[in-house]
C-alpha cells in the first residue's frame with residue numbers, strides 16, 4: 001500500500017482523467033464506496049451528509065445520491081453557496097440540487113431543531129478533504145465542534161475535516177471519525193499522529209487509479225506490512241547448522257546496567273541468529289551469565305579487544321544502557337570500523353548530541369539508527385519541525401546519515417538513504433514501556449547478522465515487534481515480547497514457504 005502526497009494524488013487524478021477514467025467517474029466511484037460503507041457499517045439510523053465546496057463535497061453529493069437509492073433517510077447540507085461550486089463537484093451537485101440545504105440550518109437551533117445530532121445518527125463528513133489549506137473557521141469550525149460533541153457515528157471522506165493530508169498535523173480542530181474512506185493510496189495524515197488517530201478505521205477503496213499511475217507520480221513510500229519484506233527473511237533448511245545462521249554480538253553497559261543488552265540479546269536469539277554473545281567488561285560478566293542460558297558472554301579488557309571480538313560477529317548492537325560517556329563514543333567508533341552490520345540505539349546516539357556530524361562521518365550503509373523522537377532531535381536538531389512531516393524528516397535524516405534510520409513511535413518511520421521509506425502503524429501503545437526499544441534493537445541486529453539488508457531488517461523487526469505487542473495486549477512488559485515471536489515467525493514462514501518445503505520430515509510407510 002503506497003503512501004503519497006496530496007500533490008502527487010492530484011497529479012495521479014489528472015493523469016487518470018487524461019488517459020483513463022474521467023474525474024466525474026472517479027468521483028462517482030468514491031462517493032458510491034462511501035455510501036456503501038455507511039450502509040454496511042450502520043444499516044440503521046438517519047444519515048446527514050455535510051458537503052464543502054471542493055471535490056470532497058463532490059464525493060458527498062454522490063454519496064447522498066447512492067444513500068437515497070439504498071433507501072436511507074438522508075439529508076444533505078452544503079457549507080457555502082451552490083453558485084460557487086465548480087467542475088466535477090458542480091456536476092455531482094446538479095443531480096441533487098433540490099435536496100441541498102444550507103449548513104446554517106444545522107447550526108441554528110431556532111430555525112430547525114429536528115436536525116440536532118443524536119446517538120445513532122450517521123454523519124458523512126465531506127466538508128474538506130485533501131485540499132484543506134488553512135485553519136478552520138466559521139461554519140466549518142462550528143460544525144466540527146458540533147459533530148465532535150455528539151455521539152453520532154462519523155464517516156470522513158478522504159481525511160477528517162481539519163486534518164492536513166500531508167503532515168499528520170491538525171489545522172486547529174478536526175473531526176474525530178469512526179471510519180475514513182480514502183482512495184487507492186494512503187496519505188501522510190492516515191499514518192502519522194496526531195491526525196492518524198482521528199481517522200478511526202481506514203478503508204482504502206479502488207476508484208480506478210492504477211498502480212502504474214501511482215508508481216509514476218509517487219515516491220517509494222509504503223505501509224510497513226509483511227508483503228513488502230516477508231520474502232527477504234532467511235529460513236533454515238533441514239541441514240542448516242547454527243554457524244550458518246549468523247552471530248550477533250550485543251555490547252553491554254557496565255555491571256548493574258546490563259538488563260537492556262540482555263533484552264536485546266534474547267530478542268536477537270529468538271529472531272534466529274544462530275549464536276548470540278553479550279560482550280562486556282569482566283565485572284559485568286557474572287550478572288549476564290547468571291541470567292542468560294543460551295546467550296553466551298565474553299569479556300573484553302580494552303577497546304582493542306572489543307574491536308577483535310566485534311569484528312568476528314556478523315551483526316552488532318550497541319547503545320542500550322551504554323552510558324553517555326567518552327568511552328561510549330570510542331566504542332561506537334571502534335565498532336563502526338569493523339564494518340560489521342550494526343544497530344546503534346539509545347546512548348550510542350545521544351552521546352553524539354554535540355557533534356552529530358562526527359558520527360555521520362563514521363557510519364556506513366550497513367548501519368541502522370533507531371532513535372525515538374528525543375534521540376532524533378539530538379542528532380538532527382530542528383529537522384522534524386523544519387520539514388513538518390515525520391516521513392520526510394526521517395528520509396532526510398537517512399540521507400544525511402547515509403544509512404537506515406528508524407524514527408520510533410506509535411507511527412514508526414523506517415527510511416533508507418536512497419529515499420525509500422516504510423511507515424509502521426502496526427503495534428499497540430503498550431509498547432510504551434521500558435526496554436521495548438532494546439528488544440527492537442536486538443531484533444534488527446539479528447536479522448542483519450543473518451544477512452538481511454539493513455532496510456528489510458528494520459522493517460521486519462518493527463512490524464513483528466508491533467505484532468507481538470498486539471498479541472500481548474494490556475499489561476505487556478518488554479520481557480514478554482519475545483515469547484510471542486515463535487508463533488508470529490512460524491505464521492510468516494507458513495505463508496511464504498514453497499509448498500514442497502517442510503521443516504518436519506514426513507515419511508510414510510504403506511504395506
Ligand SMILES: NC(=O)C1=CN([C@@H]2O[C@H](COP(=O)(O)OP(=O)(O)OC[C@H]3O[C@@H](n4cnc5c(N)ncnc54)[C@H](OP(=O)(O)O)[C@@H]3O)[C@@H](O)[C@H]2O)[C@@H](O)CC1
Nearest residue numbers: 013026027030054055056128129130131132133134135158
Ligand atoms: N484521486 C483523487 O484525487 C480523488 C479525489 N477525490 C476527492 O477530491 C478531494 C480533493 O478535492 P479538492 O482539491 O477540491 O479539495 P477540498 O478539500 O474538497 O476543497 C478545497 C476547497 O475548500 C477550500 N478550503 C480549503 N481549506 C479550507 C478551510 N480551512 N476552510 C474553508 N475552506 C477551505 C478551498 O478554498 P481555497 O483554500 O482554495 O480558498 C477549496 O475551495 C479529495 O479529498 C477527495 O475527497 C475524489 O473525488 C476521487 C478521487
Ligand SMILES: Nc1ncnc2c1ncn2[C@@H]1O[C@H](COP(=O)(O)OP(=O)(O)O)[C@@H](O)[C@H]1O
Nearest residue numbers: 372408409410428429431432434435436437438
Ligand atoms: N504509543 C505507541 N504505540 C506503538 N508503539 C509504541 C508506542 N510508544 C512506543 N512505541 C514503541 O516502543 C518502542 C520504545 O522504544 P524506546 O523509546 O527506545 O524505549 P526503551 O528505551 O525503553 O527501550 C519503540 O519501538 C516505539 O516505536
Ligand SMILES: [K+]
Nearest residue numbers: 125128157159
Ligand atoms: K472530509
